[in-house]
Every structure is written in structure tokens, then in C-alpha cells.
């Protein structure tokens with residue numbers, strides 16, 4: 252395996268006495284500031300579970316279309332379930348991938364007048380009846396990755412010279428997350444190469460499991476693209492827009508994309524996005540002056556407003572990525588944003 256351009260961090264150092272912890276924190280700060288991306292090893296997620304997740308993912312995508320479409324996302328007001336290739340969009344362009352979205356398991360809240368629209372994001376997942384073994388595997392995965400990402404967020408707080416519990420409002424109780432099981436089919440190079448278009452992740456932290464095919468690319472400070480090849484036993488970790496916002500840009504959310512594999516190959520990955528509970532306000536960390544002096548501020552993008560309430564951010568991202576779900580389950584909001592756009596154009 253070639254030497255990776257992105258740093259490799261070992262989470263076992265965080266648990267391994269004071270000196271090792273200090274080394275880990277310095278590495279974490281540097282990786283987060285220089286790239287916003289790193290590989291994580293030493294995380295203690297059992298290999299047999301990782302293998303089962305990858306096998307279960309492969310088995311799902313090998314099911315007949317009818318079994319996959321049984322859990323099509325458009326059935327779900329909570330944006331859970333299966334999307335066919337080309338169904339999802341990034342920056343208005345079709346992504347060449349099929350995928351299943353699975354969130355925190357919770358009952359849907361009653362839809363009542365006056366409730367914010369994002370309360371409709373909470374709800375049950377859709378599970379394929381043709382593959383009953385998938386649900387217990389993914390629920391175990393949710394538990395393990397919640398443990399790792401919660402611990403990482405504690406480490407980030409300490410690396411920022413804050414109390415370990417700074418982000419407790421995000422991770423206490425049942426933290427909010429989204430798992431995306433993704434398959435990128437291969438394609439002739441003459442077609443679009445957009446597996447997923449260039450974007451930043453919208454949550455706090457992302458932990459990505461890659462199978463064997465490369466394709467993930469990370470934007471470097473000079474605008475070039477760094478390949479983040481699969482490394483067995485590791486996760487690729489990156490910072491999302493909410494952690495950038497919480498730290499006034501001291502930690503940064505980095506743009507990345509996936510390039511479609513060549514015809515005849517395909518690529519499998521499983522992403523875990525740690526978000527904040529929908530009703531949580533994003534905490535704004537009051538950084539020590541010497542850190543504040545290095546904080547770049549939050550990137551402002553008029554086409555991508557950031558909100559303090561987590562659910563508002565989550566709904567914004569979901570409506571943008573899944574216009575079919577938006578039209579079926581949120582017609583009021585679609586009409587509202589169309590008229591706001593018309594007002595702006597007038």
C-alpha cells in the first residue's frame with residue numbers, strides 16, 4: 252500500500268496514558284486544521300462486524316430491483332430508504348450511485364400545526380423484508396460508530412482546550428446520526444464521472460468505511476485533489492459544517508467528491524454521519540484567545556445558509572438532495588421556496 256497523503260491517527264493513544272494522549276491531541280489538531288480529513292485506526296470496532304456490514308451491503312445491492320424498491324425513499328417522509336442510481340443530486344447534478352439511508356430508530360412525531368417542519372424528519376427506518384439479517388447488523392453498527400464518534404468529539408473538545416463535555420448536548424442520550432450504504436456502479440469514461448459531486452458534509456463528524464475500490468478525493472488547500480484510498484481496518488474521518496460552525500472555522504469542513512469507477516468495476520462504501528439532535532441548538536465554543544486568533548470564521552455561502560437549530564440544517568440538506576421526497580411529502584415547503592426564489596428574481 253502506498254503512503255497515504257492524509258494523516259493516520261490512532262485512537263488507542265487517546266486511552267493510553269497522559270503522554271500518548273497529548274501526542275494524539277496534537278496530531279488531531281494538525282490533521283483537522285491542515286486537511287479536515289484523516290484515517291482513524293485503533294478504534295476497536297470488531298473486524299467481524301465490519302465484514303458483516305460490507306457483506307450485508309453487497310447482498311442488499313444484489314437483490315432484485317423489486318426487493319430494493321420495496322423500501323424506496325420516496326415512501327418515507329423521514330428520508331429513509333433506497334435511492335436508485337441517479338435519484339440523488341449534488342449541486343443540482345445527478346450522482347451516479349445507489350444507496351440506502353438509515354437514521355436513528357424513533358417513532359414519527361404527530362404532525363401538528365405550528366410545529367417546525369423538521370420534526371417530520373424523525374421516524375422509523377425502512378428495512379428490506381427480503382434480507383431480515385440486515386437490520387440487526389446495522390443496529391450494532393449504529394451503536395459502535397456512535398461510541399467512536401462520541402469519543403472523537405470529546406477528544407476534539409480537549410484538543411480545543413475545552414472541557415471534555417463541551418459537546419455533550421450533541422452526544423448525550425440517543426445521538427442523532429445517519430448511515431448511508433452506497434454503491435457506485437462503474438461507467439465508461441466518456442460519461443459524467445460524478446459518483447457524488449463536490450460537497451461538504453452537513454453534520455458534525457463523518458466516519459466512512461470503504462471497501463476495496465478507490466474513488467474518494469479530498470480538496471487540498473491549493474485546490475488540487477488528494478486521493479483517499481481505502482486502507483483496511485481504518486475509517487476516513489472528516490469534519491462537517493456544524494463542527495466548523497461550532498468552532499468559528501477553527502476546525503474546517505473540507506470539500507470532497509467521489510469519482511465514478513471505471514466500467515466493469517464498482518465501489519462500495521458505508522458513511523456514518525454524526526449530527527446533532529434535531530431540536531438542539533449548535534453550541535458555539537468560546538475559544539481561548541490564541542486559538543480564536545487562528546479561527547478562519549465560518550464559510551459564508553448565500554446558497555447554503557447555516558442555521559443554529561440542527562433540524563433546520565438537516566431538513567435543508569435533505570430537501571435539496573431528494574427533490575422527489577420533497578415534492579411528495581413537503582409540498583408546502585417546495586411551494587414556499589419556489590415563491591421565495593421568484594421574489595428574489597423579481
Ligand SMILES: O=C(O)CCC(=O)C(=O)O
Nearest residue numbers: 433447452467509520522
Ligand atoms: O462514498 C464515499 O466515499 C463518500 C460519500 C460522501 O462523501 C457522502 O455521501 O457525503
Ligand SMILES: [Fe+2]
Nearest residue numbers: 450451452507
Ligand atoms: Fe460527503
